[in-house]
Amino acid sequence: MKKILLIVPGILALTLAACSQETGNDAAEEAESLLTSEWQEVSEAAQGQKVNMYMWGGNDNINRYLDEWVAPRLKEDHDVELNRVPMNDSQDIINQLVDEKSVGKSEGSMDIIWINGENFKAAKDNELLWGDFTGQLPNFNDYINQEAPEIATDFGEPVDGLEAPWGKAQFVFVHDVNKSETPPKSMDELADWVQENPGQFTYPALPDFTGSAFVRHVLYETTGGYEQYQQPAAEIADLETRLEPMWQYLNEIEPFLWREGETYPESLAKQDQLFASGEIGMTMSYDPALAASEVLKGRFPESTRTFLLDGGTLANTHFLSIPFNSSAKAGAMVAINEMMSPAAQTAKLSPKNWGDLSALDLDKLSPEQQQAMNDVDLGKATLSLEELESHQLPELSADYIEIIEKGWMEHVAKD
Template sequence: MLPTRTRHLALLIAFLAIGLTACASDSDTDHDVLDQPWEAIEAEAEGTSFTMMMWMGDPAINDYMADFVVPKLKTRYGIELDIVSGQGSQIVSTLLSEIESGRSTSQLDLIWLNGETFFQLREIDALFGPFTDALPHSEYVDYNDPFIGIDFQQPIDGYEAPWGNVQFTLIYDSDVVESPPQTPEELATWVQEHPGTFTLPNEFAGMTLLKSLLMAKAGPETLYGEFDEAVYETWSSELWAYLNDLKPYFWRSGRTFPSTLSQQHQLFSSGEVAFTMSNNDSEVDNKVAQGVFPESSRAYVLESGTIQNSHYLGIPKHSDNKAAALVAINFMMSPEAQYEKIQPDVWGDGTVLDRDRLPAEWQQRFDDIPGRERAPDRADIEPYAQQELAPEYMMRLSDDFRTYVME
């Protein structure tokens, strides 16, 4: 994540403290789109266009949106989707500046988000909802599943719709690493015995690894729930000691770290490091298919556990085309769209649908998806799945990693 996260959070809290109320609520200025039956929402959306902001750093994801979602929305519902690049702090900054300026409508109608961004947008009341009960395809989602209905220890409460579900994995070159380390202790030993061949990116995936290591030290239950400063200080100090002991053995002796996951992937692809990582447990197959990773790449999870989370779709409170956003979200949660997205050669993103709730024909189609070749089966890694921690843990880890390890 970006270094500005803490400053954004401070701004959000400051605006809340002074009671920022420049904009009237949507219910004061527009009819409530959710008061209509679904057929009327679809009719209202037809013939309109809307804008989605999302991370566009992966060609496979971009192709899925451009080649499947955009044309389907156009031909089936008569709506035009325009996608613009942006994530995390940029989404927060955009919506916050709109609120501060008193704009009555947002330039964005749909956003891809989770965790920290969700937390910040709820703090400034920038999200429309609750809306998920209105989506016909919500019937296929188990919102009681803590990996679906809870986002970074926050109930989603209908203010974001689940879009995909993934689990963090380490990825290694099996031609280089014959027996990958299974615990943080084994990882430390491996790094010391193979100097210069391990590093982690200073961004979301790298911070997810740090959270998994933090939970391995403290125990997940110790960190679940609201952020606890004393608990964080106790266990993060052990984490920094662990990393600093290994720092001299990292790539380039820990003098620098990749700033993006793409840079980490490039180091792995070129053989400079023996490991990379992903928040998507099936990405290894996707990257091999793209020719980015070597054929010998394999993915696995640490026996101490790794984080499983969902990512979501949300609607800005002041979007002026909520109908089109709702129709798009409902389609992207459909069995058809989720089935296409889970294909290893398309995106490989895990589905948020409860297969037991699907019609029999769709259950069979999901069961018949080609097996993973280099990624572990979901059933094999789910016993090691841990919940995401409260957003403040990610913020603090990111800032403190730069302070106590990078500098």
């Protein structure tokens, strides 16, 4: 009798394991079917799902746009609950997904992640993303120029349908016209301005995303343009020699920076605080409407304006993706599709909400949709969309960024 009692739990365990495996296989097959299902079926499967969106949470405007504009509409129109989960850094998202994959966690806590650039490449290389889902999204098919380089690639890495474009960013400089009526239009002119206005300029310490972008602008202008870097870094045998003028420029302006370059703001948020308090006369942003938004909130002075370099500034696209182990893939697809809708993109463009540039192809919008987007008041501090688009420069691929950020620590921060 004892033998029977000992054997039964073993049989039960095997049975439960088999059932669990079957359940897991069924769930995997159901998730994969979403990549070929009709959109109506995807929408029905999404109803009642809670979608956890993991993203950098350091901007109040972005957070409020998602919580107060996007989430209520998703719930009302699609019965999908959007739960925003703020993270300090996008790299933390990738690290968590790597950990979950290493322990075989098939049902994760993340359903949508906001990424681009080197974080996308890391996610793709480590197979942390679900699959080629963008072709299933009606708004992607109807309103996106899928052949555009900034849509088809992410910092030089082919997207392959693994992420959907959410918006576009372009680097701008922010200044107070009361302190610099005629702002510099090149890196040479900026160096002159910095020396003539000691303590009034700085940039965030690398690897801050915006600080790193500022250094890449220095690279382009001091070494002969971006064209030479449109190939893998490993293929440029004399890369370190080519980078030397950039390090020289940064070291030459360093003694004239805020606090004589002895320290740098640890983040763009810290730098913006210095500008808001009048301690420095310039800041910078990847968000062309950030200045207008900060003026509306009363943080930046009314005399705040933005400017570009004559040679152009870096522009890129930021994306939304679905992790490999999302527990609500249908809900994630519906949420991403809605965030790409003309209505959501128009609301996102307003500095009152966020001020983020639209990812949509304006030529694919109806006349009414185009008019609605054109009617958005971008504020006096925001440059026109035409001026921004005519001054766009391509981003470097992720392999260069790692080299530059490491080099800055060695050649600038430690000097």
